[in-house]
Amino acid sequence: MRPIFHRLWSVLLAGLILAACGGPSNRDAPPESQLRRGIGTSPDSLDPHQAEGTWANDVIGDMFIGLFTENEKSEPIPGVAESWTVSDDGLVWTFKLKPWEWSDGVPLTADDFVFSFRRLLDPKTTGAVYASLQYGIKNAREVNGGELPPEALGVRAIDPQTLEITLTAPAPYLPGLLKHYTAFAVPKHVVETVGEKWTDPANIVVNGPYKLVEWRTGDFIRSVVNERFPGAADLCFKELVYYPRSDHDAMVRLAQTGDIDMNNSFPTGQLAEVERKLPGWPRISPMMATTYIVANTKRAPFDDTRVRKALAMAMDREFVTDVILKGGQIPSYNFVPAGMNGYPETARFTWADMPRDQRLAEARALLEQAGYGPSRPLEFEFIHRSTGDNPRIAPALQDSWATIADWVRPQIRQVETQVLYNQLQQKDYEIADTGWVADYNDAYNFLYLLDSRTGPMNYGDYSNPAYDALLDQANNELDLTKRAALLKQAEQLILDDAAVMPLLNRVTQMLVNPDITGYADNPEDIHRAWFMCRKPKAPAQ
Amino acid sequence: MSDTVNASPLARTIARIPWGFAARRLIAAIPTMLAIVTIAFFMMRAAPGNPYSTERRLTPEVEANLKASLGLDKPLFQQYLDYVGNVVQGDLGPSMRNKDKTVSELIGDGLPVSLTIGAFSITIAIFAGVGLGMVAAVRQNSPTDYSVMGLAMLGISIPTFVTGPMLSLIFGVWLGWVAAGGLDLGRMTFETLILPIITLALPQIAIISRLTRASMIEVLRSNYIRTARARGLPERKILLRHAAPAAILPVVSYLGPATVGIVTGSVVVERVFGLPGVGQSFIDGALTRDYPRVMGVVILYGGLIILFNLIADILYALLDPKVRYE
Numbered sequence: 001m002r003p004i005f006h007r008l009w010s011v012l013l014a015g016l017i018l019a020a021c022g023g024p025s026n027r028d029a030p031p032e033s034q035l036r037r038g039i040g041t042s043p044d045s046l047d048p049h050q051a052e053g054t055w056a057n058d059v060i061g062d063m064f065i066g067l068f069t070e071n072e073k074s075e076p077i078p079g080v081a082e083s084w085t086v087s088d089d090g091l092v093w094t095f096k097l098k099p100w101e102w103s104d105g106v107p108l109t110a111d112d113f114v115f116s117f118r119r120l121l122d123p124k125t126t127g128a129v130y131a132s133l134q135y136g137i138k139n140a141r142e143v144n145g146g147e148l149p150p151e152a153l154g155v156r157a158i159d160p161q162t163l164e165i166t167l168t169a170p171a172p173y174l175p176g177l178l179k180h181y182t183a184f185a186v187p188k189h190v191v192e193t194v195g196e197k198w199t200d201p202a203n204i205v206v207n208g209p210y211k212l213v214e215w216r217t218g219d220f221i222r223s224v225v226n227e228r229f230p231g232a233a234d235l236c237f238k239e240l241v242y243y244p245r246s247d248h249d250a251m252v253r254l255a256q257t258g259d260i261d262m263n264n265s266f267p268t269g270q271l272a273e274v275e276r277k278l279p280g281w282p283r284i285s286p287m288m289a290t291t292y293i294v295a296n297t298k299r300a301p302f303d304d305t306r307v308r309k310a311l312a313m314a315m316d317r318e319f320v321t322d323v324i325l326k327g328g329q330i331p332s333y334n335f336v337p338a339g340m341n342g343y344p345e346t347a348r349f350t351w352a353d354m355p356r357d358q359r360l361a362e363a364r365a366l367l368e369q370a371g372y373g374p375s376r377p378l379e380f381e382f383i384h385r386s387t388g389d390n391p392r393i394a395p396a397l398q399d400s401w402a403t404i405a406d407w408v409r410p411q412i413r414q415v416e417t418q419v420l421y422n423q424l425q426q427k428d429y430e431i432a433d434t435g436w437v438a439d440y441n442d443a444y445n446f447l448y449l450l451d452s453r454t455g456p457m458n459y460g461d462y463s464n465p466a467y468d469a470l471l472d473q474a475n476n477e478l479d480l481t482k483r484a485a486l487l488k489q490a491e492q493l494i495l496d497d498a499a500v501m502p503l504l505n506r507v508t509q510m511l512v513n514p515d516i517t518g519y520a521d522n523p524e525d526i527h528r529a530w531f532m533c534r535k536p537k538a539p540a541q
Numbered sequence: 542m543s544d545t546v547n548a549s550p551l552a553r554t555i556a557r558i559p560w561g562f563a564a565r566r567l568i569a570a571i572p573t574m575l576a577i578v579t580i581a582f583f584m585m586r587a588a589p590g591n592p593y594s595t596e597r598r599l600t601p602e603v604e605a606n607l608k609a610s611l612g613l614d615k616p617l618f619q620q621y622l623d624y625v626g627n628v629v630q631g632d633l634g635p636s637m638r639n640k641d642k643t644v645s646e647l648i649g650d651g652l653p654v655s656l657t658i659g660a661f662s663i664t665i666a667i668f669a670g671v672g673l674g675m676v677a678a679v680r681q682n683s684p685t686d687y688s689v690m691g692l693a694m695l696g697i698s699i700p701t702f703v704t705g706p707m708l709s710l711i712f713g714v715w716l717g718w719v720a721a722g723g724l725d726l727g728r729m730t731f732e733t734l735i736l737p738i739i740t741l742a743l744p745q746i747a748i749i750s751r752l753t754r755a756s757m758i759e760v761l762r763s764n765y766i767r768t769a770r771a772r773g774l775p776e777r778k779i780l781l782r783h784a785a786p787a788a789i790l791p792v793v794s795y796l797g798p799a800t801v802g803i804v805t806g807s808v809v810v811e812r813v814f815g816l817p818g819v820g821q822s823f824i825d826g827a828l829t830r831d832y833p834r835v836m837g838v839v840i841l842y843g844g845l846i847i848l849f850n851l852i853a854d855i856l857y858a859l860l861d862p863k864v865r866y867e
Binding site: 042044045046047050123124128131144145146196197199200214215216217218219220222241243245247249250251253254256257259416418419422 | 591602603640641651706710713714720721722723726727814815818821822825829
């Protein structure tokens with residue numbers, strides 16, 4: 001017994017010594033030429049056609065470039081496209097491509113783009129979550145639905161340097177769509193030979209400024225400069241490291257110790273605290289995102305417009321933004337966030353300027369007209385998402401509604417976020433919180449959600465032929481001013497109907513080291529690393 | 542048995558391992574694992590939602606193709622049979638959400654980190670716990686005893702999701718001695734792992750020290766220790782040579798539950814410190830309804846716990862001559 005006992009001790013002791021010598025204590029600052037960035041969540045995939053989410057876009061957009069790309073303000077600028085012409089009816093766009101090479105030296109041709117668009121929309125490409133974004137391309141919907149072969153898609157190569165895209169309706173916002181990652185070129189010659197594993201660091205070939213070299217799941221993703229990218233020599237950062245971590249408190253600590261330069265978020269409701277710990281780091285600016293309440297318009301009591309309108313009027317938006325969230329969010333009386341491209345002025349609830357007392361009285365009157373009162377109380381269940389600020393907002397809304405009258409009795413129930421979306425898509429709910437972040441900078445990307453033909457994504461199951469007609473009309477309008485007016489008219493319609501009850505416009509909550517230049521606040525919250533530099537250190541005093 | 546008389550201590554030890562017992566326990570582990578897999582499989586599927594319920598909705602055609610490619614279109618029981626069949630052949634399947642990786646790759650990425658943290662935590666917990674427990678027992682009812690046991694009580698009652706951020710704040714941010722979180726670009730170094738290891742070890746140190754103290758006090762009152770003292774053996778020798786090996790037995794039998802504590806604790810600690818371990822993978826998998834990923838981790842955790850319980854039982858047999866498993 002004794003020898004074994006001693007052996008056990010010595011093994012354990014050896015382990016302890018090993019632990020103590022596990023590595024040199026080395027608290028050196030990371031290299032200046034490395035940009036370290038927290039992206040919040042681990043990407044599902046780095047394949048532009050399979051990816052989902054802004055966090056994946058942060059990585060992919062530094063590696064791939066489409067016909068268009070964006071500047072630091074996220075405005076579309078030509079990417080691989082050198083020049084383009086648009087037919088008179090606005091339907092046929094012809095692009096001349098710049099001479100461009102993939103990172104393995106193979107020339108990038110129009111054929112790569114044809115291959116890429118077909119791959120995106122081919123229903124056999126499993127998991128192309130965002131394919132529907134490119135439904136503006138002729139036959140895209142039919143190809144994605146398996147009704148037509150991929151070859152029928154309205155994208156063709158006229159010659160290796162000329163690409164033609166045919167649309168179903170004029171889309172003045174096409175450059176904004178073509179800079180989305182679903183429209184990035186993928187290397188045909190690699191995808192066809194390697195297959196699904198083409199995004200492995202060993203196989204990947206890119207056409208953007210940085211190239212993936214390492215991906216440790218849940219730990220970090222590392223990219224280095226693609227030397228074949230035009231202008232590669234001028235890039236300030238030679239290496240990018242992305243950290244997919246969702247614990248924002250932990251990321252704030254890493255920012256404090258100088259281990260990261262940027263993070264996609266900071267703990268909500270702690271703006272003042274974060275500003276104190278990291279002066280100059282928090283970057284807050286309006287985003288193309290609306291948090292709103294949606295009611296099931298096909299189910300009582302919310303099939304009655306008066307009930308929806310009463311609830312929309314009673315919501316104390318300022319209390320939510322100024323007292324609860326305190327993070328710069330903007331109370332919203334419009335569905336489309338202000339400041340979207342080609343949409344100079346949003347619609348607005350007609351009663352938006354009414355004092356709250358008067359609004360509450362009106363809301364009560366509306367509910368009484370709808371037949372509710374002490375003998376017939378209005379009872380309903382409000383479900384809300386379990387993530388982010390939503391659990392803190394829900395009780396405030398409950399209180400807002402209960403203030404209308406003591407016979408308005410809202411119940412609230414927290415639901416796991418994924419489950420909530422599932423319920424919304426299946427219309428298995430009464431009233432719920434939800435939100436929308438625009439995929440591209442155009443008001444239509446918000447308004448199409450309430451089109452009766454949108455299906456599961458039309459959470460409230462709203463159907464109004466007049467609304468659908470207005471959207472169709474806007475989609476075929478080439479004059480941008482007239483188009484904006486039509487869209488605004490449509491937005492006014494859904495606000496008057498209280499088909500959605502906007503709560504607030506979201507703001508970006510970035511943490512950015514003040515020493516980083518080339519970062520600009522923008523409503524799309526897209527920040528490409530190739531514009532960024534680090535200010536040279538001031539000489540020691 | 543004459544050939545074992547002159548054999549080396551190692552050979553004698555090996556001869557004492559209850560091989561038959563170990564084999565029987567391993568065979569008994571098969572139905573246990575099957576039960577774990579079955580329960581986890583159906584619980585996971587009973588949870589509302591699916592891997593594709595997000596804000597964006599797939600077109601029905603794409604969703605159908607996707608489901609077919611992952612076998613989700615088959616009846617649930619058929620899926621279960623397929624899954625068990627694949628697992629038996631060592632195939633944990635593809636990840637449903639992490640499209641570029643298989644479950645084995647995902648677990649393989651995280652395992653070195655989790656094992657390192659776990660192994661060091663349990664080692665430190667045993668050393669520190671046994672040491673502190675013995676000191677407390679020898680100085681029973683002294684200020685030393687009270688302070689050690691008081692600290693142990695704290696260690697048991699403060700959860701790791703409180704100690705983790707606290708340690709990170711104090712030693713990472715304020716003092717700047719070690720990393721506040723994360724690894725050093727994938728490298729496991731002393732300064733990146735020390736805080737998570739300590740965080741994970743603290744509750745186990747607390748439990749083990751209390752176990753050791755109680756057991757040591759009992760042993761110190763026993764007749765053979767009294768005899769040793771009466772014969773004038775030096776106190777140090779009595780404690781280390783005669784009392785300690787007997788007092789450590791409850792600690793050995795606690796090794797199984799301790800492994801469970803370390804495994805479940807690592808899920809929290811990895812999240813708090815942003816470490817790319819299996820525990821993180823487990824949480825991400827559960828939140829995104831990545832069925833195969835969660836199942837893979839469940840199988841790994843189940844296997845580890847069964848294995849360490851077995852090791853603890855065998856160690857117990859080796860340390861305590863009274864124990865016979867035959």
